[in-house]
Amino acid sequence: MVEKKTRSQRGHLTRDLICQTSLEMIHKDGLASFSLRAVAKKLGVDPAALYRHYEDLDDLLREVGDRAIAPVTKGFVASDNPHWDIRRVLTKLRKVMLGSGAALVTASGPTRHASELQITEIMLNACQRLGMPPTEAAMAYHVLIEYVVGSAVLDAPLASSKANRAATYRKWRADYAALSPEDYPVSLAHASYLYPGSDNVFQTGLDALLAHLLPPVPVDHQ
């Protein structure tokens, strides 16, 4: 029972513990309510103590963000269809970003940590197997990541609850249906077709990008 109050012992505060605790807190209560002071309190430690382990809040969040996207590449093994591999890793990335508020912090800039680098490696590897020259591969990689991450950032606020989301879309369509016919005739005519669901929108865009940016799969792998 001596080891019970490990939190208040000296030297027991590590990057790993801080990071893991932060991730759990964000997973449970969302990124908006997270703060450096909050994780310090949860760890039973003075806020200032965290500055022995991280430069500042941004430094901490970048590591938390990378840890959050770790599931994207976990257990990934390349198939013999590079198209498939790219689609798989991007779809997983979107799902993880929508599921964990923590993953969203990766949008504020590259973390340059392991999970992020692994996603890059998998995608460029797939491009290489498709026979793409490095300039084209790099360009395709950037466009696709920009699309997936950008969409995730925009869609995340509504991703929490499915029922909530449907209700919001219905309200937004109603907003368009109430527009004045003089100023917005075409929007009014399209009101009932708007907001077809963010996952459908995402898939349509992804298909378009993949079709244009990647060459066809080599015949022996079809």
Place this chain on the structure above:
Amino acid sequence: MVEKKTRSQRGHLTRDLICQTSLEMIHKDGLASFSLRAVAKKLGVDPAALYRHYEDLDDLLREVGDRAIAPVTKGFVASDNPHWDIRRVLTKLRKVMLGSGAALVTASGPTRHASELQITEIMLNACQRLGMPPTEAAMAYHVLIEYVVGSAVLDAPLASSKANRAATYRKWRADYAALSPEDYPVSLAHASYLYPGSDNVFQTGLDALLAHLLPPVPVDHQ
């Protein structure tokens, strides 16, 4: 000279004045350093006074955001090439979002104010002129907006200074060039081709999306 200290007079605080002042402040010093208290101080008014005119900070920012994207549609007249019109409004939207930190707040959700609605109307109108059925038009609209706004949110932090941006890209390429050949062989091989410039990346993606989502221009308008 009686009208000189208009700020401290009663009844002179209007939504328009608050909004305009906020926009100017964000334009000058960026969104990060903006606060409700800061605009109150600039107006020579107690922070609490703003709550007579706006529900909360979010309410204020939504109006500021819409005002920031007003230049996108200002003076727009439809050409006889709908493809061209869509490309024009989206390119302008990106430029405005990268140029004014204030425009970025529109990414946190629809403002449902005039400027935003006008962009929608222009885009759906162009789709209609291309002969697209409403379901397809709505889908294309959502995909394109998601792409443009999402990219702008990700690219904005680096959009400020061109020299700064080039230096940052160089540093990021160097990060990749320093990776271990065992863990990241393909990334290492692509190091010098990464980060070909966010505007190039954007254009490549936009071209791919337009080519796939829009039907060809009617022959009599080519």
Place this chain on the structure above:
DNA sequence: ACCTGAACACCGTTCAAGT
């Protein structure tokens, strides 16, 4: 070496009180 306590300079928001 690692953590605490107190302080600094901020936030958004509420509500009774003034004019």
Place this chain on the structure above:
DNA sequence: ACCTGAACACCGTTCAAGT
């Protein structure tokens, strides 16, 4: 009706002091 003053419950960060 519109604004002020004071208060509440927070922030991130710094730095001297403790152990």
